[in-house]
Amino acid sequence: MIEIRPQIRSALADSQLQKNLRLTLSKTAAGRRQAIAEVANWEELRQHARQVKAHTISRLGEYLELLEKNVIAQGGNVVWAETGPDALDFIFQLALEKGIRKVVKSKSMLGEEIRLNEELERNGIEPIETDLGEYIVQLGHEHPSHIVFPALHKSKEQVSALFADKLGMPPTDDCEKITATARKVLRRHFLSARMGITGVNFGVAETGTIVVVENEGNARLSVSVPEIHVAIMGLEKVIPRAEDLGVFLKLLTRNATAQKISTYVNLINGKRRPGELDGPSEFYLVLLDNGRTRILADEFLRQTLYCIRCGACLDVCPVYQTIGGHAYHSTYQGPIGAILTPQLLSAEDAPEHPFASSLCGACQEICPVKIEIPHILLKLREKVQDQKSARAGRLPLERWGLQAWSWIMTSPGRYATTNRLARGFAKMFARKGRNPVPPLSYWTKSRELPVLAPKTFRELFEEEERKS
């Protein structure tokens, strides 16, 4: 079971983190607004993208097989992995067979999901993250705190200190110098690693094309210098036609980084062909399920799989803005993390995630494929509560409370009696400051209680009626 409360408490107490979050997220918000406003038919594009996703997800098997066929036709290999360990086993075996000791990796949340780095290290293979943000996170022995900006939780001063410590860089507040240091170190690795592992943003079924969106050129180097390219892709990343790529790329880069288009969009069609100067001599596409087909089973919840990982829902989420990504203690953070984590694992494994939201709906409003995140959270809350009740043997206290409440609320007589009783006890609560009785104690930690009105609305309304 994932515990998030201690992480939340420490995130709230971390003043540096609070400063970093505020600074970075206010910048991205302004940029995104502008980038979206430039596209006159933004709403149409969202609607179109949602329809394409809905269609694809409803015929997922068909499109994945088409993708497989077209990747193989171009000389690539396709590996189907049901679980994270299945995907890892394949990668270890391949590395072992080829005698590979070092891997360059370009950013992949799926890699995080299956703990690729830790597992590679455990098997004696050195993984090198080549995306600057991921590299920072790896050097600091951390995990990404954001889907798109892995090191969003760190200030440049903190990164400078980290680089000084780990790479011997003279401390600086010049971002260009910091970047140049990483670039120099990473170049060496690109030239010496014999395997590159990347994620996949889109897999185009009709052409067998793997699309990798990036800004630093590190993914391009990862797929062109080493002799082997392994792309790991979640099943849901397939799209039917190349034609739709234009819509998805526009939605993705404007929403993720406020860019019209990212610096690099890599369209990868298999391995190096005869006569070509670079590119890998072997290409493997790993199609990973890892719980996704389970999500597919529920017709309402399956829209979770429409996500294109733009990360915008994190940026606009007032909860994420307040606690950052590490507090979620899971691969995926923010609103999408809150719905994805309990589904990729199980509601029992992540029972707090669906509740760590005020259900404000800012996520759904920004989502490029209009995932109904708040409604999914509600559905998942129901699952968690039902499982708790089924497991407990006796009624959990919260359910007992709400059943009593429902018993009162379904009868005007009981409601009236409760009101009279409550007013009898009101003196107990009618004081300023903290109240020791839960759940009032939680409320009054930081807030005053409202005053229970001496007379209810219905009493006052009737008094008025009698007068007139």
Added chain:
Amino acid sequence: MPFGVDLVSRQRQLVSPCGPAPPCSTVMLATMRVSLFVTCLIDQLYPQVGLSAVKVLRKLGVSVDFDRRQTCCGQPAFNTGFAEEARHVARHMLSLYADDDQPIVIPSGSCASMVKVFVPGLFPEGSRERATADKVAQRTYEFSDFIVSVLGCERTGASFPEAVTYHDSCHLLRELHISEQPRKLIRQVDGIDFREMENSTRCCGFGGTFAVKFEDVSTAMGEEKIRWIQNSGARYVIGNDVSCLMHLDGLLRRKNIPVKTLHLAELLAKFND
């Protein structure tokens, strides 16, 4: 809304295109009756909000019925993941309004969302209960939406010479897509100094049981909201949900910040009888 469309067009004819509009006429609307669903929070904690809503509606010529058997819409259970318990309470609510076709006015964005958006989903499609829930949902209006969209009235004749700002409650804004109606009503209040705050659409952090389950996050969000309210220079923050206002007011009072919360109905009730 068999009568609504007609009334809107009739009312619009009264509004002059230039100069301040006169307060809405009561004559045209004298035959309309509505049911007020006052919500449990207003009944128990903020009865003056309910009384204000009645006062405003009556001034606009609307007769207000109040069914004293009403309790709650079921939202607290529903938002906490107890659908079965919510269904019981929703069933009771629906039973009160199933047999007539009067509009139901609710002075709360989140309770109106519950009735309009979520309650129908508690019953299986094609069932009789679902049909009732759909009918009730269609007849349900949030208070500000009812005044502006159905009555076609923006200038209610209230007067309040103070600096105010407006907080968009999340369910009102994102489930019911209501943001202009309350603003129109506020702008037409005599003497008012309406100041939009930055980030008015950012959640205040209440979130139902979230406010006690994750009280620390809820509080941090509320404190952020209060900063935006204070930056606007307003002395009053207007909202359409007493739940958000209860949370903000609790924080404001604890911190002794001289900003007051006010429900839109209370603001609109500030007129001389």
